[in-house]
Amino acid sequence: MSLLKVANISIGFAERNIVEGLSFELQAGEIGCLLGASGCGKTTVLRAIAGFEALRAGEIQLADVAVSTAEQMVPPQLRGVGMVFQDYALFPHLTVAANVAFGLKKLPKAEQTERVARMLALVGLADLGERYIHELSGGQQQRVALARALAPQPRLLLLDEPFSNLDVELRERLGQEVRAILKETGTTAILVTHDQREAFAVADQIGVMSEGHIRQWGTPYDLYHEPVDRFVANFIGEGVLLPAQLTGPQCIDFELGQICRTAPVACCVGCEMEVLIRPDDIQHNDASEMKAKVLAKAFRGAEFMYTLGLPSGRTLLSLVPSHHNHAIGEYIGIELEMDHLIVFKK
Amino acid sequence: MRLSSLRGMGYAAPIALLTIIPLLVVLSSFLHPQPEVWAHLSEYVLPDVIKNTLILIVGVGLGVLLLGVPLAWLTAVCEFPGRLFFSWALMLPLAMPAYVLAFVQVGLLDFTGPVQTLIRELTGDSSWFPRIRSTGGVIMVLSLAFYPYVYLLARNAFLTQGKRALEAAQMLGLSRAQGFWQVALPMARPWLIGGLTLALMETLADFGTVSIFNFDTFTTAIYKSWFALFNLPAASQLASILVLFVLVLVALEYWARGARLYHGRIVAAERIRLQGAYRWLAIALCSTVLLIAFIIPLIQLLLWVKTIWQDDFDARYIGFTLRSMLISLFAALIVAAFALLLVFIQRRFASTGTRWVVRLATLGYAVPGSVLAVGVFLPIAWLDNLLIPIANSMGFATFQILKGSVAVMLLALAARFMAVAFQPMESAMQRISRNQEDAARSLGLSQRQLLWRLHLPLLRGGVLTAVLMCFVDVMKEMPITLMTRPFGWDTLAVRVFEMTSEGMWANAALPSLMIVITGLIPVVLLVLKSED
Numbered sequence: 001m002s003l004l005k006v007a008n009i010s011i012g013f014a015e016r017n018i019v020e021g022l023s024f025e026l027q028a029g030e031i032g033c034l035l036g037a038s039g040c041g042k043t044t045v046l047r048a049i050a051g052f053e054a055l056r057a058g059e060i061q062l063a064d065v066a067v068s069t070a071e072q073m074v075p076p077q078l079r080g081v082g083m084v085f086q087d088y089a090l091f092p093h094l095t096v097a098a099n100v101a102f103g104l105k106k107l108p109k110a111e112q113t114e115r116v117a118r119m120l121a122l123v124g125l126a127d128l129g130e131r132y133i134h135e136l137s138g139g140q141q142q143r144v145a146l147a148r149a150l151a152p153q154p155r156l157l158l159l160d161e162p163f164s165n166l167d168v169e170l171r172e173r174l175g176q177e178v179r180a181i182l183k184e185t186g187t188t189a190i191l192v193t194h195d196q197r198e199a200f201a202v203a204d205q206i207g208v209m210s211e212g213h214i215r216q217w218g219t220p221y222d223l224y225h226e227p228v229d230r231f232v233a234n235f236i237g238e239g240v241l242l243p244a245q246l247t248g249p250q251c252i253d254f255e256l257g258q259i260c261r262t263a264p265v266a267c268c269v270g271c272e273m274e275v276l277i278r279p280d281d282i283q284h285n286d287a288s289e290m291k292a293k294v295l296a297k298a299f300r301g302a303e304f305m306y307t308l309g310l311p312s313g314r315t316l317l318s319l320v321p322s323h324h325n326h327a328i329g330e331y332i333g334i335e336l337e338m339d340h341l342i343v344f345k346k
Numbered sequence: 347m348r349l350s351s352l353r354g355m356g357y358a359a360p361i362a363l364l365t366i367i368p369l370l371v372v373l374s375s376f377l378h379p380q381p382e383v384w385a386h387l388s389e390y391v392l393p394d395v396i397k398n399t400l401i402l403i404v405g406v407g408l409g410v411l412l413l414g415v416p417l418a419w420l421t422a423v424c425e426f427p428g429r430l431f432f433s434w435a436l437m438l439p440l441a442m443p444a445y446v447l448a449f450v451q452v453g454l455l456d457f458t459g460p461v462q463t464l465i466r467e468l469t470g471d472s473s474w475f476p477r478i479r480s481t482g483g484v485i486m487v488l489s490l491a492f493y494p495y496v497y498l499l500a501r502n503a504f505l506t507q508g509k510r511a512l513e514a515a516q517m518l519g520l521s522r523a524q525g526f527w528q529v530a531l532p533m534a535r536p537w538l539i540g541g542l543t544l545a546l547m548e549t550l551a552d553f554g555t556v557s558i559f560n561f562d563t564f565t566t567a568i569y570k571s572w573f574a575l576f577n578l579p580a581a582s583q584l585a586s587i588l589v590l591f592v593l594v595l596v597a598l599e600y601w602a603r604g605a606r607l608y609h610g611r612i613v614a615a616e617r618i619r620l621q622g623a624y625r626w627l628a629i630a631l632c633s634t635v636l637l638i639a640f641i642i643p644l645i646q647l648l649l650w651v652k653t654i655w656q657d658d659f660d661a662r663y664i665g666f667t668l669r670s671m672l673i674s675l676f677a678a679l680i681v682a683a684f685a686l687l688l689v690f691i692q693r694r695f696a697s698t699g700t701r702w703v704v705r706l707a708t709l710g711y712a713v714p715g716s717v718l719a720v721g722v723f724l725p726i727a728w729l730d731n732l733l734i735p736i737a738n739s740m741g742f743a744t745f746q747i748l749k750g751s752v753a754v755m756l757l758a759l760a761a762r763f764m765a766v767a768f769q770p771m772e773s774a775m776q777r778i779s780r781n782q783e784d785a786a787r788s789l790g791l792s793q794r795q796l797l798w799r800l801h802l803p804l805l806r807g808g809v810l811t812a813v814l815m816c817f818v819d820v821m822k823e824m825p826i827t828l829m830t831r832p833f834g835w836d837t838l839a840v841r842v843f844e845m846t847s848e849g850m851w852a853n854a855a856l857p858s859l860m861i862v863i864t865g866l867i868p869v870v871l872l873v874l875k876s877e878d
Contacts, residue, residue: 047784050784050788051787051788052784052787075787075792076784076787076788077787077788077789077790077791077792078790079788081788082788082789083784083785083788085781085784085785086781087779087781089779089781089782089784089785090782090785091782091785091786091800091804092804093803093804102786102789102799103789103790105790106790148785148789149785149788149789152789152790154788158788
């Protein structure tokens, strides 16, 4: 059963639609993510699910019950949806414990205390319940925000760029921690972010958004290796597009040779195509016949990212273990090692 | 969207009417001039009054800038012994109403005062000493009383414009002095104009000081027309012209507010360390202003109080004080309640329309008390005339119902001080983010619960500040209290007015001292706030 169903929703202000005809579903216990550049409408979708934005068209269902339609919406406080905000939005006049207890006022006192203690233990702040918010570090505030949102045991948790105010190192660690906590509590959640590493670290399913649409909805692995269009191919990971020709129903021919795959390529024979070459598709091999000139290189610790020039003047990216240290201008041998053939019509 | 805007405007409108009705009443008399009143005014009153008002605007405008800007620069950007002390002490003159400073300076510097007496004892002649009861004297006193507005805002500008721009100017070849004139000062312009317009609004509103100096301006002319000539149409006509002056200042101030940009904050290490003679010059300048504007007047007040204490302090003072406290507290609570409503309305129904109505509701800070007194009294008198026949027919033998009651005074005071209460609450409200509200909603709170569990707890500090500031402002207030108080309702400020109009400085000192001491409360608040 899908816990959340977003069906064909449109949201707009004044004359402009910010989100148009957007749909996706999330199963109970799954962590979804809306990934996109700022201004693509991802936060608006999140706020619509929370009940803060009205729909112009479409429907949002929680556990098969419509909570938002163009005609009516269930107010936020009755949806059982929790939210973690980018700026945490903690209450400065309350202690950490009182912040976490804020949404529990309907429970008996003893149960509240017990729940707060459990939540604080869950996020690793068991000893800080009596502190005030301004006495905490950014990472700690982030955890309080998570504990506060999880305390009423929401059916669905929304996370709006929850890590963007933290420094890079903490961001990654907290991302993994948050995923572990969500999985431990079996919480269904949606994360909104512009950072694909964050999305990959936390989410089971990711929707790549641009201009109010979801371009592709899938697992991180699929998005990287099976992008459905140029936008997703460019947005996720690195790579280049090279011109190619369809030579048979399942084979293409391009500058680096011919490759075939099992599934047919949806295009007629002989038409102009482009093939996506990821940096990990190009292997370095000194023995190889095929040579390319090193145009630029970026040292990444374990690897070099080489920008390579082909005889045609086009460039390639190649990820090479860093003990292969070649000078700029040098010609090096390369090999094609592709598991996934991604072609787009020109 | 549109509906919520209309609702916001609708809810805020009744509060705004408190200010709008008096203003419209006064302005309407400008639109329907009565020829005989107009002829009298334009022949005997207006030429002097307009000339004097313009002189005051130019004189006090220059005065507050010349005092406020250098003091702000010294305490914000420079470093010299005593800087920290002066940076808050220079706000102290805010505690002393201009009319108190006025009679103390007159008492001190007049022919019979201690300064000229001392000069005569030492040199035998003091006839060269400039007359204090002169145009120059009024300008000096008002400048000393109102420079803190410019000082406060200019200081804020210099502190927050950051040192980077000045350093960039120096890298581009400007000397430090050129940097001040070409970069720091132009960047601070919106703040300076903001402070200047506030000071000039107070100047236009001032009644006590100019009446002590017998310097005829609109406020004194309004008072005389009403209470000496019993000519209310003339008072209203004069008030309408004064409002035109005020509206110009309001527009200017509004522009200045929008034009402010903040960049970081100056930290201790970036201050310019003054060396040698400059240090002493800085200390001398700061102490001179502080002495003349606050310390010497305060000492003089204490000395006068000492001489009359035993004879003058009697049972009447319990009445003056009690009435002052009562009216101040009452007005403060009413104003705070209205202002709180405005703050909520503005948040709940946020829209341009709502903001404009709220802005109108808080316009009173710019409108002189004497204008509001006239503007409130006229419609109330009109209402009374409607009600009296009804009351008489019901068997009550009365000639006034609302006219002579505290209600008139409270309405006018509420309009005048709405902004004083609104501002601290609004800034407290601005610290509550939309996300905090949304977080509370997603944790199960309804709109109404939001008010009790989020807004009110977080606004507590702002509300308290608002009540306190209003309390003190009402206590210091003179023209509204004087013109609209019920018969026999003498307060401390009224007592000051009566004693000073007889030239009995020492007797005026006692109620003044009480007002000054109460007036210190908001200054202390201000100082505490500016420290962090």
